[in-house]
Amino acid sequence: xxxxxxxxxxxxxxxxxxxxxxxxxxxxxxxxxxxxxxxxxxxxxxxxxxxxxxxxxxxxxxxxxxxxxxxxxxxxxxxxxxxxxxxxxxxxxxxxxxxxxxxxxxxxxxxxxxxxxxxxxxxxxxxxxxxxxxxxxxxxxxxxxxxxxxxxxxxxxxxxxxxxxxxxxxxxxxxxxxxxxxxxxxxxxxxxxxxxxxxxxxxxxxxxxxxxxxxxxxxxxxxxxxxxxxxxx
Ligand SMILES: NC(=O)c1ccc[n+]([C@@H]2O[C@H](COP(=O)([O-])OP(=O)(O)OC[C@H]3O[C@@H](n4cnc5c(N)ncnc54)[C@H](OP(=O)(O)O)[C@@H]3O)[C@@H](O)[C@H]2O)c1
Numbered sequence: 363x364x365x366x367x368x369x370x371x372x373x374x375x376x377x378x379x380x381x382x383x384x385x386x387x388x389x390x391x392x393x394x395x396x397x398x399x400x401x402x403x404x405x406x407x408x409x410x411x412x413x414x415x416x417x418x419x420x421x422x423x424x425x426x427x428x429x430x431x432x433x434x435x436x437x438x439x440x441x442x443x444x445x446x447x448x449x450x451x452x453x454x455x456x457x458x459x460x461x462x463x464x465x466x467x468x469x470x471x472x473x474x475x476x477x478x479x480x481x482x483x484x485x486x487x488x489x490x491x492x493x494x495x496x497x498x499x500x501x502x503x504x505x506x507x508x509x510x511x512x513x514x515x516x517x518x519x520x521x522x523x524x525x526x527x528x529x530x531x532x533x534x535x536x537x538x539x540x541x542x543x544x545x546x547x548x549x550x551x552x553x554x555x556x557x558x559x560x561x562x563x564x565x566x567x568x569x570x571x572x573x574x575x576x577x578x579x580x581x582x583x584x585x586x587x588x589x590x591x592x593x594x595x
Pocket of ligand 1: 374375376377378379380381399400401423424425426449450451452472499500501502546547548549550551552553554555556559
């Protein structure tokens with residue numbers, strides 16, 4: 363693919379981990395990259411990226427904040443968005459029932475409700491673009507068919523629900539030519555994945571980005587592993 367294959371791109375949770383690697387990879391390929399994070403003043407890696415790439419703008423976005431989401435949509439002011447990348451996520455409370463219900467609610471808010479809220483707020487921008495892509499970083503832990511190991515009630519339920527709402531969004535936006543993707547990054551060496559994870563962020567993002575780069579409307583509502591294979595629901 364040529365340089366600058368994307369116009370405007372929005373990445374959530376862009377200050378570290380998988381989101382930061384996506385920002386690094388997309389910066390030279392995007393005309394305008396809105397790298398969203400909760401604490402722009404403390405996002406040192408993003409500040410370095412922005413100083414090396416004119417395309418990068420750092421935007422404050424707590425994905426659970428309606429005010430932040432409204433401000434992002436207002437700043438875009440109808441500008442087409444080729445790619446919305448819903449990446450921000452948390453793991454939340456571990457263990458078996460009885461569960462920490464306040465913690466569970468927070469995980470559902472960040473991992474499930476926020477991606478749909480952001481997508482809803484930017485839907486007209488995405489639908490007005492050339493590429494019309496909404497890519498969601500989900501997890502194989504959200505697969506019910508693949509759940510041989512049990513446990514992880516909170517995280518699994520949040521990603522299974524993310525999959526469910528994004529398949530509905532895929533169906534509901536098909537007539538506007540929007541492509542909604544569900545991408546499992548693998549088990550990745552980040553703060554969330556830990557040092558024993560199987561792959562590095564470069565490998566994970568290379569795989570997911572290749573899926574995004576070649577995505578068509580035929581892929582909308584599909585659940586992909588980072589290597590391009592399909593994951594059972
Ligand atoms: N690593 C893995 O093995 C793995 C496997 C499957 C799926 N995933 C998914 O991949 C995505 C990225 O995970 P990661 O491994 O890169 O995790 P990470 O290193 O822990 O980074 C998480 C990112 O999400 C941001 N975030 C959390 N809550 C937020 C909020 N309320 N508003 C805005 N940003 C928020 C964090 O920002 P702060 O710095 O402000 O906290 C950070 O940028 C997540 O959706 C995760 O569920 C990861």
